[in-house]
Structures are given as C-alpha cells and as structure tokens.
Amino acid sequence: xxxxxxxxxxxxxxxxxTGPQGRGLAARFAAAGxxxxxxxxxxxRAEATAAALPGQVRGMSNADAAxxxxxxxxxxxxxxxxxxxxxxxxxxxxxxxxxxxxxxGFDRQGAYALVVEEGSAAQQAARILTDSTVVAAFHHVSAxxxxxxxxxxxxxxxxxxxxxxPATQLVQDLASAIPGxxxxxxxxxxxxxxxxxxxxxxxxxxxxxxxxxxLRVTDI
Amino acid sequence: xxxxxxxxxxxxxxxxxTGPQGRGLAARFAAAGxxxxxxxxxxxRAEATAAALPGQVRGMSNADAAxxxxxxxxxxxxxxxxxxxxxxxxxxxxxxxxxxxxxxGFDRQGAYALVVEEGSAAQQAARILTDSTVVAAFHHVSAxxxxxxxxxxxxxxxxxxxxxxPATQLVQDLASAIPGxxxxxxxxxxxxxxxxxxxxxxxxxxxxxxxxxxLRVTDI
Numbered sequence: 442x443x444x445x446x447x448x449x450x451x452x453x454x455x456x457x458x459t460g461p462q463g464r465g466l467a468a469r470f471a472a473a474g475x476x477x478x479x480x481x482x483x484x485x486r487a488e489a490t491a492a493a494l495p496g497q498v499r500g501m502s503n504a505d506a507a508x509x510x511x512x513x514x515x516x517x518x519x520x521x522x523x524x525x526x527x528x529x530x531x532x533x534x535x536x537x538x539x540x541x542x543x544x545x546g547f548d549r550q551g552a553y554a555l556v557v558e559e560g561s562a563a564q565q566a567a568r569i570l571t572d573s574t575v576v577a578a579f580h581h582v583s584a585x586x587x588x589x590x591x592x593x594x595x596x597x598x599x600x601x602x603x604x605x606x607p608a609t610q611l612v613q614d615l616a617s618a619i620p621g622x623x624x625x626x627x628x629x630x631x632x633x634x635x636x637x638x639x640x641x642x643x644x645x646x647x648x649x650x651x652x653x654x655x656l657r658v659t660d661i
Numbered sequence: 662x663x664x665x666x667x668x669x670x671x672x673x674x675x676x677x678x679t680g681p682q683g684r685g686l687a688a689r690f691a692a693a694g695x696x697x698x699x700x701x702x703x704x705x706r707a708e709a710t711a712a713a714l715p716g717q718v719r720g721m722s723n724a725d726a727a728x729x730x731x732x733x734x735x736x737x738x739x740x741x742x743x744x745x746x747x748x749x750x751x752x753x754x755x756x757x758x759x760x761x762x763x764x765x766g767f768d769r770q771g772a773y774a775l776v777v778e779e780g781s782a783a784q785q786a787a788r789i790l791t792d793s794t795v796v797a798a799f800h801h802v803s804a805x806x807x808x809x810x811x812x813x814x815x816x817x818x819x820x821x822x823x824x825x826x827p828a829t830q831l832v833q834d835l836a837s838a839i840p841g842x843x844x845x846x847x848x849x850x851x852x853x854x855x856x857x858x859x860x861x862x863x864x865x866x867x868x869x870x871x872x873x874x875x876l877r878v879t880d881i
Contacts, residue, residue, distance in 0.1 A: 628865030635858035645848030655879040
C-alpha cells in the first residue's frame with residue numbers, strides 16, 4: 442500500500458462513482474492507499490457503493506465529493522457531462538479535474554464517436570471549468586478488469602493529456618498507482634478528441650476478439 | 662521468407678514509396694517474400710529507391726504501380742492525397758486500397774489533427790474510389806524502426822480498419838508479415854478518424870520520452 446509521495450496528502454474524488462468504471466477506479470486507488478471519496482447524484486447510493494468496496498472509501502454527493510478532493514475524476518455519462526460540470530464549477534475551482542468521459546454513440550454496427558462542439562469531453566470541461574486545471578485520462582481502462590479482484594495486474598497503459606505539466610505528472614502518478622498500469626504523457630488537451638474516440642475502436646476489438654482490450658505504448 | 666498463403670500470389674504496391682514510411686514498408690514486405698512494387702510521382706526516383714532496397718522491389722510511376730498490384734498502399738503526403746486518388750481511380754478499380762495517411766498539422770506546440778471533411782483520409786479515399794475496397798492501416802508504425810535493418814522485430818501492432826471483412830483480413834495478414842507486428846482488426850472505416858489522428862499523440866509521446874513509440878493491443 443505504498444502511495445506515491447506526490448499523492449500521499451491528496452484526496453481523490455470519483456464523480457459518477459457508482460458505475461462500473463467509477464467503482465473500479467475507486468477500488469484500485471483505495472487499494473493503493475490513496476484517500477478516495479466517491480460521488481454520485483444520489484448520496485445514499487454513493488454511500489452504499491462505497492461501503493461495498495474494499496478499503497476506506499467514503500460515499501457522498503457529487504458536490505460534496507468535489508469539495509472534499511484535490512483531484513476530481515469525472516466518470517459520468519456523456520449526456521449529463523456539461524450540466525454536471527456547470528453546476529459544480531465553483532466546487533471544482535482550483536482543483537485538478539480529470540475527465541475520463543468518452544462521448545460515444547451506439548447503433549447496430551457498434552460504437553462510434555459523437556461529434557463534440559468543443560472537440561472532446563475534456564475540452565468541453567476546460568471551457569466550462571475556467572478556474573480548474575483539466576486533464577484527460579483513463580479512457581481505455583476496462584471496467585471489468587478494474588473491478589475483478591482476481592486481476593492483480595491491469596495490463597494497459599493510461600494516456601494522460603493536458604496543458605499543465607505538474608497536473609499531468611500527478612495524474613500519471615495516480616494512473617501508475619494501479620498495479621500493472623503506467624501513466625504516460627499523451628499530449629496536449631487539443632489532442633484529446635482522438636483518445637476519447639479511440640474507445641470506439643477498442644469496443645470493436647473487444648467484440649471481434651472477445652477480449653477486454655487495452656493499449657500499451659511500446660519503446661518507452 | 663515464408664509468405665502467408667493468402668499473400669503468395671499477390672503483388673503489393675506502395676504509392677509514395679520513396680519517403681521513409683513507404684521505403685520502410687516496402688523493404689519489410691519484400692523481406693517477407695512478398696512481391697512488391699514501389700511507386701512515385703517520378704518513376705526514375707522510384708527505380709533508384711527500389712534498387713537501393715534489399716530484396717526484389719521494382720520501381721515505377723504511381724500509376725504503373727497501381728496497375729501492377731492487387732493491394733495498393735497509399736503512403737503519400739496528405740496535401741496530395743485527394744488529387745492523386747482522383748487521378749488513379751481507374752487504375753485502382755477492383756483493388757484493395759490501403760490508406761496509411763495521417764492528416765496532421767504542426768505548429769510550435771507539436772502535431773495536431775487536421776479537420777478532414779470526410780472525417781479521415783481513409784473515408785476520403787472511399788468517397789473518391791467508389792470501385793475500390795478501401796482499408797485503413799499502418800498509421801502508427803515508426804518509419805525509423807521499419808528502415809533500420811538492425812531492428813529484427815518491430816514492437817507494435819497495426820490496427821486495420823475497413824467495412825469488408827476479407828479485405829481487412831488480407832491486410833491484417835500483410836501487417837503480420839512484418840516480424841514482431843500483429844495486424845489487428847480495429848473497426849469500421851467510420852472509426853478511422855481517431856486512428857489517423859492518434860499519430861499526433863504518438864508524436865507527443867516520442868518528443869517527451871525520446872522514443873519511437875508504437876501501440877500494442879492487450880488481452881488479444
């Protein structure tokens with residue numbers, strides 16, 4: 442349970458933490474010894490979900506979780522993304538906000554990238570949260586693998602994008618706290634659209650190969 | 662020099678084959694025992710480049726290379742992409758056209774994805790080449806590694822996208838002919854934009870880590 446020095450005094454919030462991805466990330470961070478709070482629109486659901494997770498995770502409303510944390514992961518459905526961030530903007534001021542949202546549509550041919558006016562969910566977050574530092578990460582990590590306690594090493598890297606180097610480095614450290622994962626700098630926020638959209642390709646891979654595909658960056 | 666059965670009677674053309682990426686791919690295919698022709702706008706340059714490559718590669722004009730081949734890789738600069746394909750459309754009719762082009766811009770902050778009206782270079786190719794079968798692949802393979810004969814195994818997977826399953830499978834076989842590489846189905850052509858654009862992120866990775874980054878798909 443060795444926490445990276447850079448994360449030892451930090452609280453991490455997972456907004457939308459009652460879904461599989463949020464639960465899985467919260468569980469892995471807590472297992473790494475990080476102080477985690479789990480937010481949900483419904484505080485009682487957040488409390489119930491948190492209580493069912495291994496480790497010391499506290500459940501509360503999204504707004505309370507945002508206020509309690511230094512680093513706030515946004516793991517909500519794309520549909521409610523802009524409204525939630527607009528509502529929480531004051532609570533998120535001065536914090537690192539990690540957008541993990543993939544704006545995808547689905548039809549009978551599978552998943553596809555939705556058109557986002559700002560280019561990406563992360564860029565939309567940056568437009569709304571002018572007093573926060575927005576980073577994009579955790580787009581491709583399989584919720585199934587995160588949630589499966591028998592998976593000791595999650596076999597994927599996490600691309601971390603942002604325009605603020607200390608913030609992206611801290612989120613890289615956070616990603617690297619998950620056993621098996623390396624947090625890797627993946628470019629500026631303007632290059633987030635394709636990272637979010639690539640999730641549609643990984644869904645195609647998963648269907649074709651019956652897998653929980655992830656990505657490793659080679660030669661680093 | 663064991664050629665995949667599916668490629669044994671096929672000729673592969675590399676259009677724009679005198680650049681580093683085209684040369685590298687042509688050299689690796691030839692080394693795998695595949696019949697390769699190398700095309701260029703200037704036939705004499707194509708001949709000179711082909712002569713300098715190891716293996717039996719023939720150089721000729723882009724149009725002659727297109728006519729000579731069953732599978733035609735397009736490895737040209739984005740700027741000339743639409744014009745070249747429009748000009749070669751009759752020669753490419755009935756063939757598998759593999760678009761390898763990344764529409765990128767560069768400024769002092771690095772690389773970024775250009776806006777493409779059709780969504781991607783591959784979708785532009787499909788719009789122009791209505792009598793060809795368009796596949797998208799080979800976007801992320803480092804030319805430096807392909808061209809370096811001391812690199813025996815190229816440590817990356819190649820995502821192959823397309824709407825025609827036999828064609829995508831054949832191009833997966835072609836990718837897998839490069840030692841170390843696996844050709845992996847990566848989705849339909851409508852999901853090509855983010856695969857092309859992701860090259861900008863890999864360029865950011867290369868700058869930050871001083872690497873020739875590639876991507877491996879995990880769990881398959």
